[in-house]
Amino acid sequence: MTSRIAHCLCRLVVVIAAILAFPVLAAETLRMGYFLPGLRNANQADVKAFLHLWSDEVAKPYGIDVSILTYDDMNALYRDAQRGIINMVVAPGMELAETFTADQLADGFAGSHRDQHGGIALIVRNDSGIEEFKDLKGKKVLRLINDRLGVVYLEIQCRKKARSSCADLLNISEEKRDTQSIHKVFFGQANAALVTQTALQAAADMNPQIRQRLRVIDEWKTGARNFGMMLASVPPSDREHVLSAAISIPTSARGKQILELFKVDSMGKVTPDDLNSYWMLQRQYRELIGSAPSKPTKKP
Amino acid sequence: MRWNTFRPFPANRVFLRVFGVFGSLLLAMAVLYGALMVPLQRDSLLKVLYSQASTVSRSIIQASSDAMLTDDFGFVVEHNLQVLQNNKSIQSVLIVPRRGTAISITTTGWEMLESDKAPIQPGDYENESFGIRQIPGTASTYRYITPIRFSGVSWGVMRIDFDTSDYLANINEMIRQIVLISLLSILIILPVGYFFALWLTRPIAIISNAASRVANGDLDAHVDVPRADEIGDLSRSFNQMVDALAENRQRLENVNLDLEIKVAERTQALDELNRTLDQRVRDEIAKRKEQEQLLIHQSRLAAMGEMIGAIAHQWRQPLNALSLVLQNIALQFEMGRLDQESMKRLKDKGEVMVMRMSTTIDDFRNFFKPNKTAKLFDLDTALRNAADLLDGLLRNHNISVSIQSEPGIQILGFGNEFSQVVLNILGNAKDALIAHHPAQPSIHIKVAQTAQHIEIRFEDNGGGMDETTLNKIFEPYFTTKEEGKGTGIGLYMSKMIIQNSMHGQLRAENIPGGACFRVTLPIHAAEEATAETDRTSAVPPAPTF
Numbered sequence: 020m021t022s023r024i025a026h027c028l029c030r031l032v033v034v035i036a037a038i039l040a041f042p043v044l045a046a047e048t049l050r051m052g053y054f055l056p057g058l059r060n061a062n063q064a065d066v067k068a069f070l071h072l073w074s075d076e077v078a079k080p081y082g083i084d085v086s087i088l089t090y091d092d093m094n095a096l097y098r099d100a101q102r103g104i105i106n107m108v109v110a111p112g113m114e115l116a117e118t119f120t121a122d123q124l125a126d127g128f129a130g131s132h133r134d135q136h137g138g139i140a141l142i143v144r145n146d147s148g149i150e151e152f153k154d155l156k157g158k159k160v161l162r163l164i165n166d167r168l169g170v171v172y173l174e175i176q177c178r179k180k181a182r183s184s185c186a187d188l189l190n191i192s193e194e195k196r197d198t199q200s201i202h203k204v205f206f207g208q209a210n211a212a213l214v215t216q217t218a219l220q221a222a223a224d225m226n227p228q229i230r231q232r233l234r235v236i237d238e239w240k241t242g243a244r245n246f247g248m249m250l251a252s253v254p255p256s257d258r259e260h261v262l263s264a265a266i267s268i269p270t271s272a273r274g275k276q277i278l279e280l281f282k283v284d285s286m287g288k289v290t291p292d293d294l295n296s297y298w299m300l301q302r303q304y305r306e307l308i309g310s311a312p313s314k315p316t317k318k319p
Numbered sequence: 320m321r322w323n324t325f326r327p328f329p330a331n332r333v334f335l336r337v338f339g340v341f342g343s344l345l346l347a348m349a350v351l352y353g354a355l356m357v358p359l360q361r362d363s364l365l366k367v368l369y370s371q372a373s374t375v376s377r378s379i380i381q382a383s384s385d386a387m388l389t390d391d392f393g394f395v396v397e398h399n400l401q402v403l404q405n406n407k408s409i410q411s412v413l414i415v416p417r418r419g420t421a422i423s424i425t426t427t428g429w430e431m432l433e434s435d436k437a438p439i440q441p442g443d444y445e446n447e448s449f450g451i452r453q454i455p456g457t458a459s460t461y462r463y464i465t466p467i468r469f470s471g472v473s474w475g476v477m478r479i480d481f482d483t484s485d486y487l488a489n490i491n492e493m494i495r496q497i498v499l500i501s502l503l504s505i506l507i508i509l510p511v512g513y514f515f516a517l518w519l520t521r522p523i524a525i526i527s528n529a530a531s532r533v534a535n536g537d538l539d540a541h542v543d544v545p546r547a548d549e550i551g552d553l554s555r556s557f558n559q560m561v562d563a564l565a566e567n568r569q570r571l572e573n574v575n576l577d578l579e580i581k582v583a584e585r586t587q588a589l590d591e592l593n594r595t596l597d598q599r600v601r602d603e604i605a606k607r608k609e610q611e612q613l614l615i616h617q618s619r620l621a622a623m624g625e626m627i628g629a630i631a632h633q634w635r636q637p638l639n640a641l642s643l644v645l646q647n648i649a650l651q652f653e654m655g656r657l658d659q660e661s662m663k664r665l666k667d668k669g670e671v672m673v674m675r676m677s678t679t680i681d682d683f684r685n686f687f688k689p690n691k692t693a694k695l696f697d698l699d700t701a702l703r704n705a706a707d708l709l710d711g712l713l714r715n716h717n718i719s720v721s722i723q724s725e726p727g728i729q730i731l732g733f734g735n736e737f738s739q740v741v742l743n744i745l746g747n748a749k750d751a752l753i754a755h756h757p758a759q760p761s762i763h764i765k766v767a768q769t770a771q772h773i774e775i776r777f778e779d780n781g782g783g784m785d786e787t788t789l790n791k792i793f794e795p796y797f798t799t800k801e802e803g804k805g806t807g808i809g810l811y812m813s814k815m816i817i818q819n820s821m822h823g824q825l826r827a828e829n830i831p832g833g834a835c836f837r838v839t840l841p842i843h844a845a846e847e848a849t850a851e852t853d854r855t856s857a858v859p860p861a862p863t864f
Contacts, residue, residue: 198397199393199394202393202394202397206392225400226428226431227428227430228430
């Protein structure tokens, strides 16, 4: 749960960093497109109110105008990006990789945790007798709801390691939060769960018995899971100004407060290359399921 | 004295007492308020804690009931972690089923325990308990333990620990606020009390000071308390009183001035009077002496008359006898029988009569001869001699006289004057008996002696005296007798003799059927009789022959 929330909050931090960095855009208005399902655990109305609150509190003192648009559908977000309605997108890496190509995106920001990577892990109980992925056949496996990365990753594993689709191989259930999945596996109510590395680490910190009773049988590592990327249409000089301003955010009192509030250790610059692992995973997924449509797959 | 004369701390006792009482009451109220409010607020906060604990436990049990019954501990953990996340005051939740796995959830994590190792008492499965506990590692904790029952069947027990930092903070804040409110109240009310006490007592002090000035004689002291209340009325009344006092004092001074003038006039008159007083005294003394001389003269005449009457009575019998002797001489001469022997016998008989008459005159002369010095005399003898002098008169009117006395009682004084007293009393009794005509007129003289006095009672049955006569009987010139028969000075002189010459008392009173004159003489007169003392009689001397 904590990791999921932290994951979502990372996206908020990206947004706020963009807002704080916007003064360098001079006459430009930062028009942010926000993919709401990325905050799976939060009330969307609350998220909207939260975003507007922060845009008012943070952006207004800099004398700039910030507008935030929220989306439930990545296709709609992509259309507005193509039309120039938004010039920055905030979404999970897997959704960005499936929607945009590398040349459509430019530099951006991402929050990260110290000593942790943003990957995912497949966990089972030590006493479950499950040693490898193929042992999961017919077992109850949990994953997060609305998590495109989990779907893609699990399907790839099913097809690569059991040569079967997950629908045939596994009894998959979806949970709202990672911690629910972890606890259900812990108490034997499920055989395995695909959870984020941060959630697993947080759960183990909460109860060391988890580390004793559970183990990871497969994992996928990456730098960050949520990204705030400016579109390639933003002039490079403006992007540099935004980046320099964004990087200086943690040095200010307000910036530290934001990072602490969203349980993010640091805010770093990302480039489209940081999405390469997602694009690779996405290509692998498409190859395995036997279809090879050109990127993106969900263009309007 | 002005009302607006301001001194920050007036040194009058009323102000200090009022202000002291006000301040003490205020302080006591503040302390009492704090002493009452802190426990009340503490109890209220404990009730809030209990209500919160009860509500949270019911909420957890209600939300987790299905999970508990189905051993969905994942949900139980999830739910309680969320509860702890949303309720920062909850430190931990411990859920212990009767059998199986217990779960302990804290703000920093959770763990799974065996139920039999969970820190729960057997009684906790049955009874609710709560209260603040001192748990090692924490400042203090409000612990609420409640049994978990589904359909009346005991499933387990839940223990919730609440952080009491908010509670303690509230208590501290409440104490701080109470102290603050008390201090603020004191700070606000003390000046109010100060000015109230000042407002209340300053006019009293002003009036008191003015009253002291008035008491010291300063009638110019006025007070100026411009208030429309009783104190204002008092100040106005005070001023009116002072004005009235000043006016009265002015009047008094005027009166004193008048008096001084009058005193001066009277003094002058008195000086004049003093200058003439000696002459007046001398005149009065001369007048008095003249009156006394007149009185003495009258008394002398009265005594002389009485003495002549007595002599006449005494002489009547020898004169008759002498007359018979002379008739015998003449008869015997005519009959030729007057011889020498008869003549000698009749001459001797006649000389005896003449000698007797002469003796009578000597007796009366001796009796009325005034004594020059006080001498002892025998009371019985004096009484009987006096009675003998009147014997002829009394017998002529059939008045019997009895004397009950004992010989040997000696009296120091003037015997003849005392006899004069006795004669006056007996003469008065004789006149009363003659006027009243009792069947057996009598006079009883009784002498009685006590340790200190000798009392001589002269009792008659002459009818007594009326009240007026009794009150005036010893006044000079008072008489009830017909014109020419009484002078009114006999009893007055008698009283003077008894009181002044013999230091005794003469009183008159009525007794049944008559009157009684009582002569009381001090007994020491007899004891001191060994030394004769030359004394001058207080009464004028009796007439001499």
